[in-house]
Amino acid sequence: MEHPVISAASYVLCHTPQMVRYGSKPSREIAKDGQGVADRIGGALRSFDDAVAYPPNQVFIGNTSPADLRERERPWWRHPVADASRFSSWGEIMPEIEFLGLLKAADQFDVVHLRADAASDIQQALKRHPLGLAVEAERVIGVPPEKFDHLTRQPGSLPLYLDGYSGPVGCVLVGHDEDTNLVAHILLENLATKASAALAVRHLIAEHGLDPASIPYVLNCGEEAVGDRYQRGGGSLSKAIAEQAGLTDASGSDTKAFCCAPAHSIVEGAALVQARVFDNVLVVGGGSLAKLGMKFRSHVEKEMPILEDVLAGVAILIAPDDGHSPLIRLDTVGRHRVASGSSQQSVMQDLVRDPLRRVGWRFTDIDLYATEMHNPEVTEPSGSGNVPDRNYKMIASLAALDGEIGRDEIAAFVAERGTLGFSPTQGHIAAAVPLLGHALRDLKEGRSRRVFFLAKGSLFLGKMTNMSDGMSFAIEGREKPSD
Amino acid sequence: MDLEDQGLLKRVIDEQGTENVIVVLGSPDEESARVYAETVTTGDPSWAGPLAGVSLRLPVYHILEDEVRQEIDPAVYEEHVAMMEMVLDTPEITKAVRDVREKGSDLD
Amino acid sequence: MLRGKKAIIIGERDGVASPAIEACLKTVDTTAIFSLTQCYV
Incomplete structure (x- = not known):
């Protein structure tokens, strides 16, 4: 059987401390408790340099490996990477000043406005960007102070801030006077996703020397809902992202399944390539504004900086077999079936055991499992524990229940076939795909032979079913593992 | 506990x-x-939500506790919970809930 | 202890989800009056 390949992946983080206030949790708490909460948030934000040097962020953009985290002392936020760089061969960590420029450039409806003095600085910053974001920079035009003040006083106008500038440097206006789905907050959420996803695509194109017109189809796996008063999530961001990133020949659609949408998208994209419907498919996901500062209370209580201060973006290119890139084994696709119910055990059987059995593999035939890669330093303070570690233990326990390993070998299985979490808690982004870049590198360099990806989505949050969802697949390298 | 969820919980208690x-509980740590x-015995320990200072004194259990397990049909428990008992730090979690219950619940 | 009681179930995605707890409690005739699964990621 032929299989498609994953030929490239890119990763970006956009550091947006001044947008933490617009995360769902912070904005609800500020609305209730007012300035006190806003001040506590303001006092716990990180500088750009701190975000760049934060060890998990360096792993996310591929400058260091997940294994490197094991060697680092915790808490990681107190132990920055000494030679950290904002750029990597997979992408970058972008400062807020540049990201505001991308937001402005992503807006085609005049809802984002920037104060003239800040706009000029933002434009200069974008012009210096190595990707050559000249088209974006040209769109960064500010408004004079008097007009700007007037805009910030419009009903529903949402102010934007920037470290080092006093007062608002920008604002987002409502998209429609009576449309609750086009309020400024929702437009900011969607523009932030569009801009961060498009940045990831730009990096992918640049780092791999691709022709932007060579990509016919884009699947967006982000969780943001684009729509209007008639269909709150009926729209699509994929084509908007494609346009923003200059993919002139592309169309696309969005795949929704909460956190497991990336896994669904990769399988769908692989199927479209395998069936020769399209020459290749680009899976993209942008950042989730709503998740910024989700656990800020615990971080502030424990006197840590608010670590949920970055928007993440990914782009993954699926192509026909090129003879050297790792294969997506379509015969190993696992899905969480309705009949499986909600027990973790049956979910894991559907997602891991059954697909492995189908191709005659054992749990130990997989060198590395890519599960929900949430950074434990973000989740532990709020009592959610270490999410990837727990997932690895579930897989190992299932292997033990099946008698493939002994119960006393669970810890060793986890240590050998698992890795530390490093992803920001950006919902879909954290679900398995952050490890894809590292997996591609390991598979190409022969350090592993098979990596298994599984993602789960909390469908019950939308109150339409009590079920969760899940999707999984293996990717396989071409080299034999080195001894 | 999430403040909104405390509100939901309070509403249910007010009605029932x-x-x-x-x-x-099914908490993971x-x-x-x-x-x-x-939160459901002596009130919200963070003093931020609708259950702050509300002493419900409800008997609270964790699904992983032995005394809970003993009452449940073993086959159903095996299917739905057994694996998580291996995965989670069951002794620590169940001890925490038992401590709170013994101090703060009105038991039968 | 459990039999015939009315139960408030607070499950968690990363622990035991509420439908799984509910399935267990059904076997002792415990009725769920409130069932919630938390998700913090």
Whole structure:
């Protein structure tokens, strides 16, 4: 059987401390408790340099490996990477000043406005960007102070801030006077996703020397809902992202399944390539504004900086077999079936055991499992524990229940076939795909032979079913593992 | 516990009362199990939500506790919970909930 | 202890989800009056 390949992946983080206030949790708490909460948030934000040097962020953009985290002392936020760089061969960590420029450039409806003095600085910053974001920079035009003040006083106008500038440097206006789905907050959420996803695509194109017109189809796996008063999530961001990133020949659609949408998208994209419907498919996901500062209370209580201060973006290119890139084994696709119910055990059987059995593999035939890669330093303070570690233990326990390993070998299985979490808690982004870049590198360099990806989505949050969802697949390298 | 969820919970208690009501948790670690257990016994320990200062004194259990397990049909428990008992730090989590219950619940 | 009681179930995605707890409690005739699964990621 032929299989498609994953030929490239890119990763970006956009550091947006001044947008933490617009995360769902912070904005609800500020609305209730007012300035006190806003001040506590303001006092716990990180500088750009701190975000760049934060060890998990360096792993996310591929400058260091997940294994490197094991060697680092915790808490990681107190132990920055000494030679950290904002750029990597997979992408970058972008400062807020540049990201505001991308937001402005992503807006085609005049809802984002920037104060003239800040706009000029933002434009200069974008012009210096190595990707050559000249088209974006040209769109960064500010408004004079008097007009700007007037805009910030419009009903529903949402102010934007920037470290080092006093007062608002920008604002987002409502998209429609009576449309609750086009309020400024929702437009900011969607523009932030569009801009961060498009940045990831730009990096992918640049780092791999691709022709932007060579990509016919884009699947967006982000969780943001684009729509209007008639269909709150009926729209699509994929084509908007494609346009923003200059993919002139592309169309696309969005795949929704909460956190497991990336896994669904990769399988769908692989199927479209395998069936020769399209020459290749680009899976993209942008950042989730709503998740910024989700656990800020615990971080502030424990006197840590608010670590949920970055928007993440990914782009993954699926192509026909090129003879050297790792294969997506379509015969190993696992899905969480309705009949499986909600027990973790049956979910894991559907997602891991059954697909492995189908191709005659054992749990130990997989060198590395890519599960929900949430950074434990973000989740532990709020009592959610270490999410990837727990997932690895579930897989190992299932292997033990099946008698493939002994119960006393669970810890060793986890240590050998698992890795530390490093992803920001950006919902879909954290679900398995952050490890894809590292997996591609390991598979190409022969350090592993098979990596298994599984993602789960909390469908019950939308109150339409009590079920969760899940999707999984293996990717396989071409080299034999080195001894 | 999330402030909104405390509000939901408070509404249910206001409607149903506390008589014959128990709470069963599925929290994944010791700290969150303790916070949830305290919220439904002595009140929200963070003093931020609608259950702050509200002493419900409900009998609270964790699904992983032995005494809970013993009552449940073993086949159903095996199917739905057994694997998580291996995965989670069961002794720590169940001890946390038991401690809170013994101090703060009105038991039968 | 559990039999015949009315239960408030607070499950968690990363621990035991509420439908799984509910399935267990059904075997002792415990009725769920409130069932919630938390998700913090």
